[in-house]
Amino acid sequence: MVERSPTLTAYHLGMVSAELIRIVSRSSPMALAQVERVRAELAALHPGIRTEVVPVTTSGDRWMGDLAALGGKGAFTKEVDAALLAGEADLAVHCLKDVPADRPLPAGTVFAAYLERDDIRxxxxxxxxxxxxxxxxxxxxxxxxxxxxxxxxxxxxxxxxxxxxxxxxxxxxxxxxxxxxxxxxxxxxxxxxxxxxxxxxxxGVDAMCPPIGAGILALQCRQDDTVTIDAVAGLGHPGTWREAAAERMFLHVLQGHCNSPIAGYARAEADGRLSLRGRVFSPDGKTVLDAHVWAGSLSPEDLGTATALELKRQGAADLIGSIAH
The missing domain is CATH 3.40.190.10 (Periplasmic binding protein-like II)
Known part of the structure; x- marks a missing residue:
């Protein structure tokens, strides 16, 4: 799973030629509030860029039953992805926790930025x-x-x-x-x-370990839309990017499904150190597998892999495989 990492150029932008950025989002009040945060931050960074909201209602929003029947968390993103890929919008705003990590982003799209992380609890x-x-x-x-x-x-x-x-x-x-x-x-x-x-x-996170990607807003663009990518990349937060990269690789290696009780969070310290806490539960809570790994010289992605492999050594793969989905 490869996601675009921020480049030095992206964080030190010169002129940006975008004039209008159409932002696609789920149509719930929360999703639209998230878009307003992006619009405000983008306006502060590039006052000359106008934004327009393209709301969509996803199958996940319409369906009130078990998400497994719709294929899991992807039910909250596929209509948004479709609008982006069809050229009906230039930018998508996602809660990262709702974006499946067990498979790559839709071909032709990338994450251009992760906003600074909010409360994960x-x-x-x-x-x-x-x-x-x-x-x-x-x-x-x-x-x-x-x-x-x-x-x-x-x-x-x-x-x-x-x-x-x-x-x-x-x-x-x-x-x-x-x-x-x-x-x-x-x-x-x-x-x-x-x-x-x-x-x-x-x-607290010890009492209720958060979901992967908690508190992170992710900005997704078409891979070939360098104008929009360059316009929004400056909104990205480097520490959040490291945390997200570790967490998503962790979930990708575990290959959990929508009925898998998996939790975890990475933490980028002020001194540059990075750690990842990961947990896998049985549905009845009677089995709890726990790992806490520091990156040291590892990349964020390698930290995610190492943490997942430690849980696999404890039996996570068998536990996840035993849960119906």
């Missing part, structure tokens, strides 16, 4: 203000994430997970309608839609 939203440890037995937690379900089963087996899908706004509406007693949502997502006041408790 999960949050509990409970109307009564309770924290996770204070929830009584039988409390229904709304989530369809196999990653969250496995970790809750391991740490809070007395709680019950109930399936709930849709964007964060619709999940909050379902909570208000009584479809669940509480929700687990991404801190970054709630912040992006201005609903951070709903957070009852922010869960």
């Amino acid at each position: 999960d949050a509990l939203v409970h109307p009564g203000g309770l924290t996770l440890d204070r929830l009584p037995a039988g409390t229904q937690i709304g989530t369809s994430s196999v990653r969250r379900i496995a970790q809750l089963a391991a740490s809070h087996p007395h709680l019950e997970c109930v399936p709930i899908r849709g964007n964060a706004n619709s999940r909050l509406a379902k909570l208000a309608a009584g479809d669940a007693d509480a929700l687990l949502l991404a801190v970054s997502g709630l912040e992006r839609i201005g609903e951070q006041r709903r957070i009852t408790e922010v869960l």
Whole structure:
């Protein structure tokens, strides 16, 4: 899996000749809020460039059932990819966690930049203000994430997970309608839609290990569109790029599917050191495989590979293979 890395030229731009950049995005309020961040940062970097939003509704947004029936996370990206490849748009904005890493990006496209990473943690939203440890037995937690379900089963087996899908706004509406007693949502997502006041408790990464790519917005372009690539590459954050490269290679080597409870995060330290924490769970949370590897002289991609291989030595491949999908 090869993704375009930032070049020195990309971070020290001269003149950029793009005049209009059409940005394709999912049409949910959160996705559009993410696009507005990109538009604002691009306007600050290149005041002369105009932007236009091309919203699409993906099959993943329309489908409220099990994502496995649609082929997994790709259900959130294929219509966006199609618009980009058809020339209907010049730039796509993705939550990196929603972009499959078990296969390459669609031929003819690249990631031109990763914006500086937002909060990677999960949050509990409970109307009564309770924290996770204070929830009584039988409390229904709304989530369809196999990653969250496995970790809750391991740490809070007395709680019950109930399936709930849709964007964060619709999940909050379902909570208000009584479809669940509480929700687990991404801190970054709630912040992006201005609903951070709903957070009852922010869960640390040891309590709820995040998904691969958490908190990262990725900018995707056509590979031959050097004008747009050069225009947006300056938005990229070098530390986030290193973290994303390690995490995505980690997931690629593990070859997990949409029903695989896989979690992990890389961390680029201020002194340049890079590490990756990776975990694989059984769906019932009774088996937890854990690895924490420092890069040393390894590239980010090699760090991702080394961390995945350490989990494979612990039995990750057999564990992932035993899960139906």
